[in-house]
Amino acid sequence: MRETFHVNNDGYFGDFGGAYIPEILYNNVETLRNAYKKIINDTRFQHEYNRLLADYAGRPSPLYHARRLSEKYRCKIYLKREDLNHTGSHKINNAIGQILLAREMGKTRIIAETGAGQHGVATATVCALMNMKCIVYMGETDVERQHLNVQKMKMLGAEVVPVISGNRTLKDATNEAIRDWCSHPADTYYVIGSTVGPHPYPDMVARLQSVISKEIKKQLTEKEHREYPDYLIACVGGGSNAAGTIYEYMDNRAVRILLAEAGGKGIDSGKSAATIHLGTTGIIHGAKTLLMQTEDGQIEEPYSISAGLDYPGVGPMHANMAKHKRSEVLAVDDDEALDAAMELTQLEGIIPALESAHALGILKKKQFNPDDVIVLCLSGRGDKDMETYINTTNNPKITTKI
Ligand SMILES: *Cc1c(COP(=O)(O)O)cnc(C)c1O
Numbered sequence: 013m014r015e016t017f018h019v020n021n022d023g024y025f026g027d028f029g030g031a032y033i034p035e036i037l038y039n040n041v042e043t044l045r046n047a048y049k050k051i052i053n054d055t056r057f058q059h060e061y062n063r064l065l066a067d068y069a070g071r072p073s074p075l076y077h078a079r080r081l082s083e084k085y086r087c088k089i090y091l092k093r094e095d096l097n098h099t100g101s102h103k104i105n106n107a108i109g110q111i112l113l114a115r116e117m118g119k120t121r122i123i124a125e126t127g128a129g130q131h132g133v134a135t136a137t138v139c140a141l142m143n144m145k146c147i148v149y150m151g152e153t154d155v156e157r158q159h160l161n162v163q164k165m166k167m168l169g170a171e172v173v174p175v176i177s178g179n180r181t182l183k184d185a186t187n188e189a190i191r192d193w194c195s196h197p198a199d200t201y202y203v204i205g206s207t208v209g210p211h212p213y214p215d216m217v218a219r220l221q222s223v224i225s226k227e228i229k230k231q232l233t234e235k236e237h238r239e240y241p242d243y244l245i246a247c248v249g250g251g252s253n254a255a256g257t258i259y260e261y262m263d264n265r266a267v268r269i270l271l272a273e274a275g276g277k278g279i280d281s282g283k284s285a286a287t288i289h290l291g292t293t294g295i296i297h298g299a300k301t302l303l304m305q306t307e308d309g310q311i312e313e314p315y316s317i318s319a320g321l322d323y324p325g326v327g328p329m330h331a332n333m334a335k336h337k338r339s340e341v342l343a344v345d346d347d348e349a350l351d352a353a354m355e356l357t358q359l360e361g362i363i364p365a366l367e368s369a370h371a372l373g374i375l376k377k378k379q380f381n382p383d384d385v386i387v388l389c390l391s392g393r394g395d396k397d398m399e400t401y402i403n404t405t406n407n408p409k410i411t412t413k414i
Contacts, residue, residue: 016263032299044117089386125189148165210297288331349369
């Protein structure tokens with residue numbers, strides 16, 4: 013049998029994945045699994061999904077040849093411009109797909125968890141569009157840190173529920189969303205924002221994001237007269253923009269996959285979110301995967317300057333690909349990401365999201381050949397991170413000189 017990195021029939025990616033859920037959710041997850049398989053291939057669903065991706069989200073996103081950046085790293089770098097999507101990141105691709113699915117399933121109440129607020133805003137946006145009730149769980153710490161996104165969600169008509177358990181961040185918001193789902197299984201659809209959670213979510217989110225690599229194939233064929241690059245580069249929080257970027261190429265060994273996880277203040281500093289470097293196998297939010305935990309199984313608090321990468325787990329697809337060396341995962345620290353953000357801004361006139369800046373940080377860590385074609389997923393724009401950029405401008409550690 014040909015080796016594959018796609019999900020198997022039982023919902024596993026190698027040893028990782030599955031659905032480890034409380035009994036009360038068993039029927040819900042089973043119904044979702046069956047509905048998802050049927051609906052996602054349905055012509056009417058595909059038509060509506062593609063229509064909204066095009067006319068509402070603004071797809072296809074451009075594949076931009078970044079000439080000055082390429083010159084600096086002596087190779088040919090294309091940026092996949094997910095930052096130009098409506099609401100400012102790749103998250104809208106998934107939100108549109110899942111909320112359409114929820115509507116097909118007859119659900120009337122949408123819940124979501126959010127960290128930085130990007131998934132919350134994308135979900136609230138599509139709920140406004142489709143006239144659905146929307147409740148977003150968000151850690152109280154994040155509510156304070158991401159004030160603008162909270163205001164956006166409220167303006168869009170969502171109810172934002174601050175979560176006061178644990179560290180009051182994404183992990184705690186996710187726990188609360190799962191609790192809500194357990195108490196309203198009949199009318200509620202839970203929109204998960206990344207390739208995490210119980211099967212079928214990791215596979216479903218990857219498929220809904222795979223539009224990214226489908227477009228890359230087409231665009232590269234036009235620009236390079238071949239449909240694959242030498243390298244794909246993306247950042248990994250839960251893993252959805254990376255999954256979308258690599259989906260069409262996972263089983264094509266000619267394409268090398270480089271992924272950036274958040275090193276924080278350094279992987280040995282105790283303040284990091286580099287789950288693939290530091291994690292061990294365990295169960296988090298319904299999936300078996302790598303997670304940052306103590307020897308007795310307590311989840312360790314992750315840290316990253318970027319709220320979107322600040323998660324103690326990682327999608328099972330990425331745990332498996334890293335284990336089998338299909339992907340190479342590099343830890344990019346806060347300072348390296350800030351440096352890379354400044355560099356892109358000054359070379360190309362594009363202010364990236366802090367998450368995407370971690371992907372850019374890989375360019376300094378690898379040696380490329382002049383004829384290498386690289387596609388890097390610019391997952392989001394930097395508007396939401398302006399405060400962080402402003403507060404670190406005087407940081408002497410940002411050394412970029414152009
Ligand atoms: C949420 C987010 C991420 C991290 O999530 P993934 O599921 O790993 O893609 C990365 N970039 C941006 C801009 C985000 O908003």
